[in-house]
Structure formats: C-alpha cells, structure tokens
Amino acid sequence: MCEACNQKAEILTREGESRRSFLGGTAAMATAPLAAAALSSEAKAQEAASPLGASNVQSWAAFDTSGSFAPHTIPRRAAGPKDVVVEILYSSICHSDIHTYKGDWGMPTFPLVPGHEMVGRVTGVGAEVTKFREGDIAGVGTMVDSCGECANCLADREQNCLNGTTFTYNSPDKISGGVTYGGYSKKIVVKEDFALRIPPGVDLAGFAPLLCAGITTFSPLNHWDLQPGQRYGVIGMGGLGHLAVKLAAAKGAEVVVFTTSKDKLEDAKSFGASEAYLWSDEDAMRRQMGSFDLMLSTVPVAYPMQPFLNMLKLDKTLVNVGALFPIEGAHGMMMGFGRQSLAGSMTGGIAETQRVIDFAAHHGIAATYEMITPDQIGAACEKVVRKQARYRYVIDMTKA
Ligand SMILES: [Zn+2]
Numbered sequence: 181m182c183e184a185c186n187q188k189a190e191i192l193t194r195e196g197e198s199r200r201s202f203l204g205g206t207a208a209m210a211t212a213p214l215a216a217a218a219l220s221s222e223a224k225a226q227e228a229a230s231p232l233g234a235s236n237v238q239s240w241a242a243f244d245t246s247g248s249f250a251p252h253t254i255p256r257r258a259a260g261p262k263d264v265v266v267e268i269l270y271s272s273i274c275h276s277d278i279h280t281y282k283g284d285w286g287m288p289t290f291p292l293v294p295g296h297e298m299v300g301r302v303t304g305v306g307a308e309v310t311k312f313r314e315g316d317i318a319g320v321g322t323m324v325d326s327c328g329e330c331a332n333c334l335a336d337r338e339q340n341c342l343n344g345t346t347f348t349y350n351s352p353d354k355i356s357g358g359v360t361y362g363g364y365s366k367k368i369v370v371k372e373d374f375a376l377r378i379p380p381g382v383d384l385a386g387f388a389p390l391l392c393a394g395i396t397t398f399s400p401l402n403h404w405d406l407q408p409g410q411r412y413g414v415i416g417m418g419g420l421g422h423l424a425v426k427l428a429a430a431k432g433a434e435v436v437v438f439t440t441s442k443d444k445l446e447d448a449k450s451f452g453a454s455e456a457y458l459w460s461d462e463d464a465m466r467r468q469m470g471s472f473d474l475m476l477s478t479v480p481v482a483y484p485m486q487p488f489l490n491m492l493k494l495d496k497t498l499v500n501v502g503a504l505f506p507i508e509g510a511h512g513m514m515m516g517f518g519r520q521s522l523a524g525s526m527t528g529g530i531a532e533t534q535r536v537i538d539f540a541a542h543h544g545i546a547a548t549y550e551m552i553t554p555d556q557i558g559a560a561c562e563k564v565v566r567k568q569a570r571y572r573y574v575i576d577m578t579k580a
C-alpha cells in the first residue's frame with residue numbers, strides 16, 4: 181500500500197471508529213442495521229483501495245528468549261498472481277513456538293513472530309488463484325513454500341523438500357528476503373498451494389490446531405496404516421496427544437493414553453481412549469508389555485523410551501513426533517529382541533493436511549481449547565510448559 185493509500189485507510193479507520201463509538205453510546209437499537217451497512221461499505225472501500233498491495237501488519241513478537249511478547253509491526257508482501265491474502269482470525273500456540281523463541285533448536289532471528297496453526301478469512305486473491313474466492317475461510321500450517329519440483333515435493337512431501345522447505349516462521353523467506361513471520365499476526369500473504377480449505381460450519385478456533393498438531397498426529401496413522409481394532413498407544417496428552425486420541429479413535433483404533441497428569445485420565449476417555457494410565461503406575465505399565473500395534477510419543481522433551489518400546493508387539497513401531505532432540509534410553513539389545521522400530525515423523529504434506537481437515541470435519545473433531553487474547557500469549561506459553569494447557573491455547577487475533 182502506498183503512503184497515500186495508507187493515509188486514506190487511516191482516515192477511514194478513524195471515521196469508522198468515531199462513528200462506531202457514537203452509535204454505540206447514543207443511537208437507538210433501530211439504527212444499528214443502518215450503521216452496520218454503512219460500516220460495511222466503508223470497510224469494503226478500504227479493501228478495494230488495495231486488497232493485494234504490500235502492507236504493514238500488526239503482530240505479536242518475541243524480542244528475546246525470555247518468553248515475553250509485545251506488539252510489533254511486520255511487512256507483508258504484495259500478493260502475486262498465485263497468492264491469497266488471509267486475514268487471520270485464530271492462531272494457536274504450538275510447543276514448537278516455545279522451543280523456537282527459547283532457542284532450543286538454535287537461536288532464532290529476533291524479532292520472532294511465531295504461529296503455524298492459523299485460520300482466517302480470504303480478503304484478496306491473485307489473478308490466477310483458482311482454489312479460493314474472497315470471503316472463503318482458509319488455514320495455514322507449518323510451511324508456506326517449497327520448490328515444487330524435487331522428488332519429495334512431487335511426492336506431496338513438501339515438508340521434506342530437498343531444496344529447502346520455507347517454514348511459516350523464522351525461515352529464510354525466498355520471496356521477500358529476510359525471515360518469515362507466522363500467525364501471531366493480523367494478516368498473511370501465502371501461495372494458494374500452501375493454504376488449506378476449511379469447510380463451512382466448523383468451529384474455526386478449534387480447527388486452527390489441526391494445521392500442525394492435527395496433521396502431525398494424523399500422518400503416522402496413515403503411514404503405519406493403523407487399522408480399526410488395533411491397539412494404539414499415545415504417550416503424553418497435551419496439544420498433540422489429545423488430537424492423536426480423537427483422530428485414532430475416529431479411525432476405530434483401541435486407544436490407550438499414558439500421561440503424567442492425573443486429571444487427564446478422565447479427559448482421555450472423553451476424547452475416545454478406552455484406557456488411560458499414569459506413567460507412575462508401575463503395575464499398569466507392566467501389563468502393557470508386548471500389546472501395541474503402534475505407539476506415538478508426543479512428549480515435547482527427551483525421556484527414556486525403552487519402557488514404551490517394550491510395550492510394542494514384535495516388529496511394531498513407536499513414532500516420535502514430540503521430542504525433536506537426541507533420543508534417550510533406547511536399548512539396542514531389547515529393540516533387537518523384538519525387532520521393534522523407533523521412527524520419527526514431522527508434520528505432513530499439504531495434500532495430507534487437507535485430508536486431516538476434511539476427516540475432522542466429517543467426524544466432528546476439533547481441538548479442545550481455551551481462547552486467549554494476544555496480550556496473554558506469554559502467560560499461556562508458560563502454562564503450556566507447566567503442562568497446564570487444556571489442551572490448546574487459541575489466540576483471538578481479532579483482538580490484536
Ligand atoms: Zn507445531
């Protein structure tokens with residue numbers, strides 16, 4: 181947006197605000213529909229000024245590793261012919277956001293605007309966009325670009341792009357330069373190929389966490405081909421784990437949860453688990469030996485995994501999607517005895533992400549969440565670390 185347009189938008193916004201406060205304070209209810217119509221046309225005039233232009237956008241950023249967040253203005257590029265502009269409505273907090281600002285995976289580029297689970301309204305489409313129209317609801321997940329030409333991209337594995345996936349935040353931005361900024365912001369401009377369709381009628385805030393936690397826990401079910409009736413262990417039940425339970429239960433698996441939080445035992449059953457145990461319950465842990473067809477570890481920190489590997493049947497697999505650190509406590513002899521596998525998996529491709537969204541809509545699944553405002557991001561992150569989230573914090577970005 182050029183300087184003149186910026187000024188015009190600012191004036192329109194101020195007029196809109198003063199009119200809103202006037203009507204809110206003094207006008208009779210009967211005038212409200214008229215006011216709404218007037219505001220709506222003003223808003224449309226603003227959008228019409230330059231819905232596809234480059235803009236400065238309000239975001240919430242971390243400036244260091246302390247976990248404090250503050251308002252920060254970021255640039256968003258002008259939308260190209262294959263780009264969509266998404267006004268972000270809801271953005272949820274993933275533990276990866278916390279690992280990133282803490283520097284657990286290497287020092288990030290500050291200011292850092294995290295967020296790779298977002299849902300919003302399409303407010304602009306490039307001339308060649310076919311998947312979206314203005315007014316549609318779109319989601320953006322963990323990545324915003326890849327080469328589209330390498331073997332992995334051609335196999336719908338954009339997250340494994342051999343030429344370097346562009347992740348949604350703190351990733352080198354090949355289009356605009358600098359680094360990418362995520363969903364703790366009011367707006368994002370993204371290639372339509374990396375935006376997901378959100379079906380009408382779903383809980384939009386509850387769907388935001390599907391964009392990372394949902395696909396991360398859905399993809400292993402497909403790759404390791406979990407069948408109805410098979411026994412599936414979910415280790416750790418936070419943001420990822422609670423969706424793992426809901427998704428696997430909807431596929432007809434017999435889901436068993438292992439948690440360190442006593443109050444989550446009943447929640448696990450309400451999400452569809454048939455059994456739930458505390459790690460500290462040694463008798464229960466012993467009884468699970470050799471009983472699982474597949475297990476998923478969603479715990480975000482490293483811990484000794486051999487006790488859980490021992491719970492697998494012969495030749496079966498424990499998939500780690502949580503602790504992206506050196507693995508602890510896997511014993512070569514014991515894994516060899518049962519020919520068990522310990523595997524890794526991270527997010528999923530765009531096509532598979534669309535599948536989990538459609539699957540969740542079909543089965544009436546969404547994340548269980550608590551809504552927060554942007555000024556509560558830092559406090560919410562602390563609660564995630566203290567295992568107090570039940571089960572995702574969703575930021576209402578309309579309050580930014
Ligand atoms: Zn994530």
Ligand SMILES: [Zn+2]
Pocket residue numbers: 326327328329330331332333334340341342343344
């Ligand atoms: Zn590629």
